[in-house]
C-alpha cells in the first residue's frame with residue numbers, strides 16, 4: 468500500500484535518476500511531484516544511456532505507470548520531444564504508461580522569454596536559472612492566471628499529441644494504493660533549492676522537499692513509508708547562491724572532482740561548482756524532509772584524493788582518503804578501509820542509516836548495505 472519518496476538532499480544532481488531506475492521494479496507507478504524540465508538526469512542501464520528532463524526515470528521499465536503530478540510544470544514542446552526521443556530508441560511511451568495531471572501547469576513560450584529577461588535584469592543578483600521558464604510558470608500559477616494541462620485542447624499542435632495523456636493522476640495513485648500496489652515519488656532538484664526551505668532567493672520556484680511530494684500529487688502523510696535522501700559523497704551546486712563547502716577553483720582538487728565526476732549540468736551543460744560534503748546543510752536537509760534512509764552517490768569520485776574534508780559547524784574536519792579504486796564495487800566489505808571509515812563517519816554524524824552506496828553509473832555498480 469505505501470508510497471516511498473526519493474528526494475535530493477543537497478542542491479540537485481545527486482543521482483536520484485539512478486536510484487529511481489534501480490528501485491523502480493518494486494513499484495507499479497513512479498510519479499514526479501515538482502519542477503519541470505529544469506531537471507535533468509542521465510540514466511545508464513541495459514537499454515542504453517538516456518537523458519531525461521520531465522518524464523520520470525521509471526519510463527525505462529515497461530511495466531510501470533509514469534505520472535507527471537499536479538505540482539509539476541510542463542513545457543508541452545519539450546515533453547513531446549522527450550517522448551519522441553524515447554520512442555525512437557525503442558522505449559514504449561503510450562497513455563498506458565504515461566499520465567500527466569490535468570492540474571499540472573503549462574510553461575508557455577512567454578514564460579521562457581520572461582525567465583531570461585528577469586535574469587538579465589537581476590544584474591549582480593542573478594539566480595543562474597536554467598532559463599526554461601520555470602519561475603514565471605509558477606508565478607502565473609500562484610497569481611491564478613495559469614493554464615493547466617486540462618486546457619491543452621486550446622492548442623491544436625500540442626493537444627493532438629498530448630491530450631490523450633492527460634488525466635486525474637491523484638485518483639490513479641489513490642486507486643493503486645487501494646489495490647496495495649507500491650508507488651515511488653521521484654523528487655526533482657534538491658532540498659536546498661526548495662522555494663521555502665532553500666537558500667532563497669537562490670532557489671527554484673517549487674517545493675522540492677517532502678511537503679511538495681504531498682501537495683504535488685494529492686497523496687496524504689499516512690501514505691508515506693520511506694523518505695530516502697540522496698546525497699553525493701561530496702557536494703555540487705549549479706547556478707548562483709551560497710555554497711558553504713565550496714572548494715576554491717585555485718585548489719586542484721576542485722578540478723579533479725569536476726572532471727572525475729563529470730560535473731556538468733545535464734540540462735544546461737554548465738560547469739557545476741564542486742565542494743566537500745557539508746554536514747551542516749545535510750542536518751538541515753534531514754530535519755526538513757525526515758529522511759529515514761540515505762543513499763551516498765559517486766563514492767568512486769573521491770578515489771585517489773589524499774585528504775577528504777567534511778564541513779561541520781562551519782569548520783573543516785579532515786579524513787584520510789584512499790588510493791585504491793572503488794569504481795564498480797558492489798560489496799561493502801570490499802571497499803578500502805578508509806572508504807568504509809568515511810561512510811561510517813557520515814552515518815554516525817547524520818544519525819540516519821546509509822542503505823545504498825553508489826560506485827558508478829550502472830545499475831550493478833551499487834552496494835546495498837544493511
Ligand code: IMP
Pocket residue numbers: 478479480505506507594595596597598599600601602655656660669670671672705706707
Ligand atoms: P530554475 O529552476 O530554472 O528557476 O533555476 C533556479 C536555480 O535552481 C538555479 O540555481 C538552477 O541552477 C537550479 N536548478 C534548477 N533545477 C536544477 C536541477 O535539476 N539540478 C540542479 N540545479 C537546478
Ligand code: MG
Pocket residue numbers: 479480506507508733
Ligand atoms: Mg540533474
